[in-house]
Amino acid sequence: MTDLPNFRPLSASNVAEWAIEADVVIAGYGIAGVCAAIEAARAGAEVVVLERTSGWGGAAALAGGFIYLGGGTPLQRALGFEDSAQNMATFMMAALGPGADRAKIEDYCAGSVDHYQWLVDCGVPFKEEFWGEPGWEPPHDEGLMYSGGENAAPFNAIATPAPRGHLPQMQNKRTGERGGGYMLMKPLVETAEKLGIRAEYDIRLQRLIVDGDRVVGVEAKRYGQTISVRARKGVVLATGSFAYNNEMVETYAPRLIGRPGAAIEEHDGQAIRVAQALGADVAHMDATEVAFFCDPQLMARGILVNGRGQRYVPEDTYPGRIGQLTLIQQDNQAFLIIDEAAYEEGMITETSTPFFRTPPKWVCESVAELEAEIGLPELALQSTVETYNLHAKERRDPLLGKKPEWVRPVGTPIAAFDLRGFTAGFTLGGLRTDLDSHVLHVSGDPIPGLFAAGRCTSGVCAGGYASGTSLGDGSFYGRRAGTAAALGK
């Protein structure tokens, strides 16, 4: 029992000495933390950011860098795309549920154009160039891309398609030196530094300090020493997801057991635990982003089948949606079936995602032969290809709605990629917060003095996902947290 962590809050009356004091204390120097710091400082608060590692950045600085913005941002308009807050909300409610927080999504969409401007004013660069190919990210430094399946079935029939993946302009994208996430974080951290924000590194959140019902600080560890940090006005939790806390993953999001990805090992759920110990509510703890290790350029040109040889997703949609549907609805079993001509075309370097390239496992002269090689029952794959080809001759896909430009009969020679178990992901569930980023108690009211944003909270995504929503709601509600915490409410 002595090895168990103790997340229970400490009473301020037991604090002998405050090692650090500030108006607003922020735990975590990633996207939510830096945005909270900027807004709290601008509201006149003295701010200190406690970061567990020895530098700013968090998962954000290592991320691709998409920020999900829309409703008619200057970038969208400059590139000829119409969008409105309502259209954006319609898409998000359809794609990010079931159970998506309507109030939060409508609020997020209504503030999206302003938020874009705020980022630009902080020095975040967006290049006026659109990338329209299927993919995880643009291959160069293009600034705008579809990042959630907005232009694919079924969502293209639910809301007017508009690209909303806004990408900070990268340097040396191909060498991987400075990705979009870094180019987002760097100007924000510089903005924070100009505002005089104090950052303390190598300090790890342990638990909250309370005075009655109110949070008044945090207990933290610095080089093995326990210290107390006083927050005169508010504490903002921004330490990221629980993707690397095995016990929490097993308890809340077991489909992700053994496959954390696109998160950093510091994502240990600590912020969620210390707030739960105070009676904080959580939401959608089972929700996960799911990456799928296959090049979208190849997927769009082939057909994806499950472990029974059946199609299940329009292959030209957002690859993260393919990942979710594969992991959750197809028991993580998938094969990509593609003919030689489509494969050759899909391998053109300018549009492909090199990282996701693996060779096909089987190459055959006929579908029947491929079916047998994969180990599928007789006719299972042949009937799928026959049905697909019947309609593909007319460039139609009545089964799943793949767009005509990608629909073409599957011929021979034919190959299959073995994509079973080819997923990884990070958790989307976390603390339940209101529109001012107050952490909500299970009774429904805010816990005084406690705020949170980023992936330690449940944001705009309940079950589904779109690339950019994590940096999106992390930055948007990080700002709200900073503003509200500075008010000391």
Place this chain on the structure above:
Amino acid sequence: MTDLPNFRPLSASNVAEWAIEADVVIAGYGIAGVCAAIEAARAGAEVVVLERTSGWGGAAALAGGFIYLGGGTPLQRALGFEDSAQNMATFMMAALGPGADRAKIEDYCAGSVDHYQWLVDCGVPFKEEFWGEPGWEPPHDEGLMYSGGENAAPFNAIATPAPRGHLPQMQNKRTGERGGGYMLMKPLVETAEKLGIRAEYDIRLQRLIVDGDRVVGVEAKRYGQTISVRARKGVVLATGSFAYNNEMVETYAPRLIGRPGAAIEEHDGQAIRVAQALGADVAHMDATEVAFFCDPQLMARGILVNGRGQRYVPEDTYPGRIGQLTLIQQDNQAFLIIDEAAYEEGMITETSTPFFRTPPKWVCESVAELEAEIGLPELALQSTVETYNLHAKERRDPLLGKKPEWVRPVGTPIAAFDLRGFTAGFTLGGLRTDLDSHVLHVSGDPIPGLFAAGRCTSGVCAGGYASGTSLGDGSFYGRRAGTAAALGK
């Protein structure tokens, strides 16, 4: 804000008067509550049960009555079935995950034969008769049945099939007067009454009363009056699921929005909330039992297809598994395809489930015609039937493993049942407890004085379900809660 509930614990120092006092205070007089009461009384404790309604029973008394037991119970052995605790655990780990609690399942299986005897000793009657047909429940008063797909693919290849759905002998089953759940609850309540247990009705749990970290009572409402109930040794929470708390369903298990079923309206999640307010952990809050409104006798004789006309489940498995796979993996879209001969055979009264009988929506002379009537793309259903029939001629189902006895080519005339949205269910997630039914804090250690069992806890089911596991773990861990609470640990 004044309408919000207040789940925050009350300090005992603020209690002016204890209206009721006992060693062990149990909230909820369903299956977990009555078993806790019996064991606490037998351990020498003075026990009071607080029940929100005006009578004992809870959801249990209205349930079909299956209790999931195995490992070689006298009933299993008398009816010629071999089983072991290990074989039972192997099945449960495969069928009830991902993320199932291995320690709890192994503990539950190891104690299952003893638990059977305990129930018999309390006067619960089990008739020595096996019912071997697909179905939700036996049509008469048979005592044993497969209730989780143990004898169907894929589980029949993972563990040796053994029926474990133990059903208390019913009276007047067909008239619905006294179902199995009632026949389970009645002798248990009589046992409790003989032990001198005090039951207080029309009392509703409001929040917990604490002395420091220890739970020492509950605040409750009786006819609009707030009263305090003192628990000298321990409080046992046993008030059921959160299936009828819309906000909690939306936050934790949104696939169930608008479709609560097989639970009672008193299942409002109150026990979960008051414990969360103390920092209690929860687990698998997204997990749900899912009922599917179709007669298993018809399903086994037909083929079930999803909204794309594809098969997805062996039709002869546990119908609750069909329900889960339909709701979670097929977006709640299903059609049952059945030919005239199979339909006629399936409608024989002795084996069918009358309640689930609805007429087919479409009847056609050919599969092509039926496919068009349903609105499926050309070849979508025809190719499914062709593939199925190719193997069915040899009584094989290599795609999904339906047992040979149910495999027969689908002929004409042919009909389809429209089963879209034909699901309902109750929640399986709840408080995280240890093997002694202590409620665990998010720090991992027990909350002193607080115990829980039944559907307000996360029991043996993480994602999957088998009929009888709710009354099973509710009774098993209800007993543990009573024993541990009486010890006052």
